[in-house]
Amino acid sequence: MKLPLKRTCAVLVLLCLLASLAFATAYDGRPKLIVIIVIDQFRGDYPERYRDRFVENGFRLFLDGGAAFVNCNFDYANTHTAPGHATLFTGAYTDGHGIGSNQWWDPDPKRPRVVTSVSDASTKLVGAAGEGASPRNLRADTLGDELKLATGGRSRVFSISLKDRSAVLPGGFAADGAYWIDHQTGAWITSSYYMNELPGWVQKLNQEKPAEKYWDIPWKDASGKVLRTTAHPPGKGWYDIVGATPFANDYQLDFARELIAQEKLGTGPNTDLLAISLSPNDILGHQVGPDAPEMQAMALALDRQLADFTGFLGRQLGLASVWIVLSADHGMAPLPAYASKLRLPAANFDAQAFRTRINKELSAHLGLGDYVKHIEWPVAYLSEPAFARTNLKEADAERAVADALIKDPHVHGAYTRSQLEAGELPPTATGRKYAHSYSPYGGWYVIAVPALFDVGYPTGGDHGTPYSYDTHVPLYFYGLAFHPGIYRTHCEPVDMVATLASLLGIKAPSAATGRVLTEALAAAKEAAP
Numbered sequence: 001m002k003l004p005l006k007r008t009c010a011v012l013v014l015l016c017l018l019a020s021l022a023f024a025t026a027y028d029g030r031p032k033l034i035v036i037i038v039i040d041q042f043r044g045d046y047p048e049r050y051r052d053r054f055v056e057n058g059f060r061l062f063l064d065g066g067a068a069f070v071n072c073n074f075d076y077a078n079t080h081t082a083p084g085h086a087t088l089f090t091g092a093y094t095d096g097h098g099i100g101s102n103q104w105w106d107p108d109p110k111r112p113r114v115v116t117s118v119s120d121a122s123t124k125l126v127g128a129a130g131e132g133a134s135p136r137n138l139r140a141d142t143l144g145d146e147l148k149l150a151t152g153g154r155s156r157v158f159s160i161s162l163k164d165r166s167a168v169l170p171g172g173f174a175a176d177g178a179y180w181i182d183h184q185t186g187a188w189i190t191s192s193y194y195m196n197e198l199p200g201w202v203q204k205l206n207q208e209k210p211a212e213k214y215w216d217i218p219w220k221d222a223s224g225k226v227l228r229t230t231a232h233p234p235g236k237g238w239y240d241i242v243g244a245t246p247f248a249n250d251y252q253l254d255f256a257r258e259l260i261a262q263e264k265l266g267t268g269p270n271t272d273l274l275a276i277s278l279s280p281n282d283i284l285g286h287q288v289g290p291d292a293p294e295m296q297a298m299a300l301a302l303d304r305q306l307a308d309f310t311g312f313l314g315r316q317l318g319l320a321s322v323w324i325v326l327s328a329d330h331g332m333a334p335l336p337a338y339a340s341k342l343r344l345p346a347a348n349f350d351a352q353a354f355r356t357r358i359n360k361e362l363s364a365h366l367g368l369g370d371y372v373k374h375i376e377w378p379v380a381y382l383s384e385p386a387f388a389r390t391n392l393k394e395a396d397a398e399r400a401v402a403d404a405l406i407k408d409p410h411v412h413g414a415y416t417r418s419q420l421e422a423g424e425l426p427p428t429a430t431g432r433k434y435a436h437s438y439s440p441y442g443g444w445y446v447i448a449v450p451a452l453f454d455v456g457y458p459t460g461g462d463h464g465t466p467y468s469y470d471t472h473v474p475l476y477f478y479g480l481a482f483h484p485g486i487y488r489t490h491c492e493p494v495d496m497v498a499t500l501a502s503l504l505g506i507k508a509p510s511a512a513t514g515r516v517l518t519e520a521l522a523a524a525k526e527a528a529p
Helices: 007-023 046-053 059-065 079-088 143-150 164-172 200-207 210-214 238-244 244-262 282-286 293-316 336-340 351-364 383-388 395-403 417-422 428-433 497-505
Strands: 033-039 067-073 102-108 112-117 117-127 131-133 157-161 177-181 188-191 217-218 226-229 272-278 322-328 371-376 379-382 409-417 445-450 472-478 483-486
Touching: 007 200, 033 164, 033 293, 046 059, 046 067, 046 293, 059 293, 059 322, 059 379, 059 472, 079 143, 079 164, 079 497, 102 371, 102 379, 143 157, 143 272, 143 472, 157 164, 157 244, 164 177, 164 272, 164 417, 188 200, 210 238, 210 244, 226 293, 238 244, 238 282, 244 282, 244 293, 272 472, 282 472, 293 322, 322 497, 351 371, 351 379, 351 395, 379 383, 379 395, 379 483, 383 395, 383 428, 395 409, 395 445, 409 417, 417 445, 428 445, 472 497
Parallel strands: 033 272, 033 322, 067 483, 157 177, 157 272
Antiparallel strands: 067 472, 102 112, 117 131, 117 188, 177 188, 217 226, 322 472, 371 379, 379 445, 409 445
C-alpha cells in the first residue's frame, strides 16, 4: 500500500529530524542534555535479578529501549566510591587519574594527617562550616571538562550527590557547580572552589527545609511491610538514618529536577551535562548486604523513582533531546553471614587490628615504632619517619609490611607501592588490575589482596577487591544515538566517556583508555567519497 505523497514527505522529514538528533554534536546542542546516573554500590546482576518486577520507563527504559551492556567490569582492584566515580568520568583507571581510595594518609611533614580524595585546605564549605573540597587531586580531566573546552565554556556542567567525593570528582575541574549535603541536616552545600555563596534558588530551598519531612516516617516495601523507620535518634544525622532509605533518592532526584529547571539545563546552544550519583544503595548495602530484603525493596523503589524522573525529562525537554546513561561505581560482596551458610569461605574480620599486630611485630625486630600509620582497607599506609630511624629504604620498608600482612589467612597476597610504580607485577589478569590501581598519593603504602568473600570489618559488608562481585556493574545507554538491545560483549566503565565523546565530536578526556562501543551505535550514513 502506497502512502499519500504528503504523508510520505512528512515521514521523510521526521526521519531526517530524528537522524539529525541522533548524529549531531555538542557544538550544535544535540543532544540538549546528557544525564549520567551513577548508583553507588549497584551490582551488575541486580537488574536481571529484579527485572520481572520492574515498571515501565524505570530500569526497563534501558533494558527494553536502550543499549544495555550487561558484561561490564572495572579492570582494577581498588573498587571504592572515589576511584569508581573518577574512573567513570575520566575514562581512566587510578594509574591515569590518581584517585586510589576514598581517603589516604598524607605524609606532609608540616601536617601529617588522613585526607579525603577531595580534601582542599585552600577552600571552605559554602552553606556549612568547615574545610571545603575540590577536584585538585585528579590527574586527568573529565568528560565535563572536555565539553567546556570544546564549546568555549558554553556547555553547562553540574553534578550532585549526598557525598562530596561523588559530586566533586564527576564534575571535574570546570564544573559550574557540584552540590552535596550536610550530613547532619541534609541541607544542600558546596565549596568555595565553585562559588562564594549558594545560588538564590538553593538558599530558598534550604530555608524551606525539605529534608525534615523525611524524619520519623516508616519505610514500607511494596506489600506494605515496614522495613525500618527514620526515627531521629540522638547523635545520628540525616545522612546516617534517612540516607539508608529510598527517601534519600527522592530527595536527590527532587533536587536534580529543581536544578534542571532553575539552571535551564538543556535550553542553551550547546550540550549540557548533569551527573547524579545516588548514594542510598551504598549506605544501606554496607549495613545489610546485597541479598537482604531491604536491598530488593531499595531497587524496586528506585525503579519507580527512575520512571518518574525520566518522565520529568520527557516533559521538560523531550526524550528525543536527551541521552541518559546509567552505571555504578562498584559492586558489593555477599554478607559473610549469608555466604557462609552456603559453605562459601567467607568471614568478617577487623582489618584495623592489623595495624596493632604489624606494629608490634616490626617493633620486635626494628625497635619500638609506629610503623603503620593508617589502614584504609585493603591499603596499609606507612610512617616514613618511623622507618627512617631504622635506615630501611622505601622498597624494603614496604616489603617488611607486606610480609607481615600475608601471614594473616584473610590476606592472599600484597603489592607494594614501589612494585606498582615500577610495574613489577605478574603478567596476569589480576596483576593488571593491581597495576591499574597505582596511585602516587599516600606516601609509602602496601595494597593487600583480600581472601575471597572476606570483609575487613567486624560486621556488615564491604567492597574494594578485584573480584567480580565488586567489579561487575551495569552500563546502560538511552537515546536516539543508541541501538536498543542487550549486549553481552566485554566492556568496561572506561568505555562510557570514550563512547560519549566520540558521538559528541569532542576530544576524549586526557587519560582516557576506553573504546567506543560501536556495536551499540545506531548506524550513521557514510558520506559519499
